[in-house]
Amino acid sequence: MVALLFLGFSAGLPFLLVFSTLNARLADIGVETATIGFFSWLGITYSIKVVWAPVVDRLRLPVLDRLLGKRRSWMFLAQIGIATGLVLMARVDAVATPTLMALCGLLVAFSSATQDVAIDAYRIEIAEPRLQAALAATYIFGYRLALLVAGAGALYLAEFWSWQVSYEVMAVLVGVGMLTVLIVREPRVNHFSAAQDLAESVARETAKRAHLSPRLARFAGWFSAAVAGPFVDFFGRYRELAILILVLVAVYRISDIAMGVMANPFYLTYMGFSKTEVADVTKIFGFFMTIAGSLMGGVLVVRYGVRPILVAGAVLTAATNLLFVVIAQQPPDIIGLAIVVSADNLSGGIANVALIAWLSSMTSAAFTATQYALFSSLMTLPGKFIGGFSGMVVSNYGYVEFFFVSAVLGVPAILLAAWMLRHGSRLDALAPANNSEGESGAEVSERVSQGDQR
Numbered sequence: 001m002v003a004l005l006f007l008g009f010s011a012g013l014p015f016l017l018v019f020s021t022l023n024a025r026l027a028d029i030g031v032e033t034a035t036i037g038f039f040s041w042l043g044i045t046y047s048i049k050v051v052w053a054p055v056v057d058r059l060r061l062p063v064l065d066r067l068l069g070k071r072r073s074w075m076f077l078a079q080i081g082i083a084t085g086l087v088l089m090a091r092v093d094a095v096a097t098p099t100l101m102a103l104c105g106l107l108v109a110f111s112s113a114t115q116d117v118a119i120d121a122y123r124i125e126i127a128e129p130r131l132q133a134a135l136a137a138t139y140i141f142g143y144r145l146a147l148l149v150a151g152a153g154a155l156y157l158a159e160f161w162s163w164q165v166s167y168e169v170m171a172v173l174v175g176v177g178m179l180t181v182l183i184v185r186e187p188r189v190n191h192f193s194a195a196q197d198l199a200e201s202v203a204r205e206t207a208k209r210a211h212l213s214p215r216l217a218r219f220a221g222w223f224s225a226a227v228a229g230p231f232v233d234f235f236g237r238y239r240e241l242a243i244l245i246l247v248l249v250a251v252y253r254i255s256d257i258a259m260g261v262m263a264n265p266f267y268l269t270y271m272g273f274s275k276t277e278v279a280d281v282t283k284i285f286g287f288f289m290t291i292a293g294s295l296m297g298g299v300l301v302v303r304y305g306v307r308p309i310l311v312a313g314a315v316l317t318a319a320t321n322l323l324f325v326v327i328a329q330q331p332p333d334i335i336g337l338a339i340v341v342s343a344d345n346l347s348g349g350i351a352n353v354a355l356i357a358w359l360s361s362m363t364s365a366a367f368t369a370t371q372y373a374l375f376s377s378l379m380t381l382p383g384k385f386i387g388g389f390s391g392m393v394v395s396n397y398g399y400v401e402f403f404f405v406s407a408v409l410g411v412p413a414i415l416l417a418a419w420m421l422r423h424g425s426r427l428d429a430l431a432p433a434n435n436s437e438g439e440s441g442a443e444v445s446e447r448v449s450q451g452d453q454r
Contacts, residue, residue: 001138003126003184007119008142009149010075010177014082014112016150017089017170018042018105024155024264025163028275029095037391039102040261045109047381049117054230056117069186071125074118076181081111083174090167115177124363125187136356137298140349144290149173152283155275234362241427245362248416250378252310252355255318255410256348257383259403261390266324266399271332281338286345293349300350306358307424311417313351318410320344324403355379 016022019040026036056074064073085108094101123135150170157166209217235242267278300309323340330336359375386409393402420427 001135003180004123004135004139005142006176006180007075007122007184008139008144009146010079010142010174010180011112011116011119011139012143012146013150013170013173013177014086014108015046016147017086017154017167018109018112020260020264021150021154022089022105023261024268024275024278025158026094027265027268028158029163031094031098036265037261037387037389037394039105040387040390041385042102042105042109043257043387044381044385045106046113046116047378047385049113050378052114053117056114057121057230068181071118071122072181072184072186075115075122076178078111078115078118079174079178079181082108082115083171083178085111086167086171086174090164090171122187124360134298136360137294137353140294140352140356141291144287144294144349147290148283148287152279152287155279155283159275159279238362238427241423244416244419246378248413248420249359249375250382251409251416252314252351252413253317253379254383254386254413255321255406256351257380258387258390258409259321259324259406261387262394262399262402265391265394266328267337270328270399271337273332273334273337277334281334282341285338286341289342289345290349293346294353295349296346297350297353301354301357305424306354306361307417307421307427309350309354310358311414311421313347313354314410314413314417316343316347317351318407318414320347321403321407321410325400325407328399328403 019042022039022042023036026039060070061073061077064076067073068076085104085106088104089101089108092101092104119139123139127135154166154170157169209220212220238245263282264278267273267282268275273281297309297313300312320340320343323343327333327336327340359379362375390402393405
């Protein structure tokens with residue numbers, strides 16, 4: 001849990017620096033609102049990490065793997081990329097060369113997404129399933145602490161010094177994650193058995209392609225086992241429920257993410273608050289509210305189970321977006337802003353803990369990084385894509401209409417989460433933790449369909 005606290009910090013630090021903090025920077029220096037919205041597409045990198053997750057899951061890095069192990073070596077390499085990208089972003093003039101700023105941000109986002117893949121695999125492999133909710137809460141605490149630093153901290157540094165100093169300091173703080181990687185131990189769960197299983201799977205798949213040249217047969221066998229295998233396992237396990245699960249993952253955070261793109265421009269340019277006021281209320285005060293929400297979420301999941309809290313989190317997230325509709329029609333009031341931010345962050349903390357614990361429970365130990373990357377990629381992709389058009393919606397219609405639409409976007413998540421709650425017993429029976437040793441996903445599905453729900 002201590003390791004996950006600091007790794008959560010390492011994962012959270014770069015996120016706002018290519019998202020809302022970057023949006024605040026662009027708004028502060030006079031970049032057009034529509035352009036700021038399109039910059040949010042940098043976050044799509046986090047949403048397509050499933051494309052290269054099989055590489056992170058299976059490929060051992062030369063030299064670094066021997067020194068650190070598979071998971072830690074990928075984390076360390078990604079952190080080097082994050083620090084490099086932040087230094088470059090610190091020195092780029094976004095008004096004169098917005099494309100160059102976007103490319104530097106892309107390096108940070110790509111490296112950060114790669115780090116997320118490795119950390120998620122580390123988190124799931126380092127402890128047994130019964131501890132995953134606690135690990136998720138600790139991870140979120142570290143993540144939110146980093147968001148406080150990269151949000152409020154970056155705004156304070158920009159207010160009293162400059163945006164260049166702000167981003168340079170953030171680059172130095174990447175060292176916290178690098179030091180953590182050097183100290184923590186490599187997971188002992190799953191690695192050797194998974195490697196043996198993979199080798200056997202590759203050998204079987206290669207033998208099926210004996211009609212090909214040896215080199216092509218080996219590549220096709222590896223691709224089938226290492227890349228396609230995680231997806232075959234998931235769809236074979238959950239069968240007709242698989243699509244609905246993935247749709248719920250895809251829509252669960254649309255409301256929250258789409259609204260978040262325009263939050264800082266709303267505070268700074270529409271409401272007229274200063275950077276320090278925004279930092280005080282939305283970052284520092286909001287940080288403690290998010291932590292409170294995460295703790296509440298962890299307790300509620302233990303007390304009532306993950307799926308009921310998943311439903312509650314979806315309802316609260318959509319409902320709190322409607323509060324922004326209210327304050328957008330009122331004169332600027334720091335107290336009113338604090339109340340709305342409190343409600344928004346409490347609901348977000350509860351929803352995130354429930355979602356992470358639920359996704360972790362559906363991840364097979366044999367394909368940890370790839371399957372969780374599939375979930376977390378889908379979790380943010382629709383919201384990031386829709387968020388790219390948020391600046392155009394605000395420019396053409398206004399903030400009131402934008403916040404109302406963002407609340408309506410949460411309705412599908414509520415309905416699907418309620419549907420999952422009704423089918424909880426079947427989902428529990430199909431979960432990897434309840435899988436009999438040696439059974440494939442298809443075999444588990446067949447066993448459950450015949451009524452054997454051990």
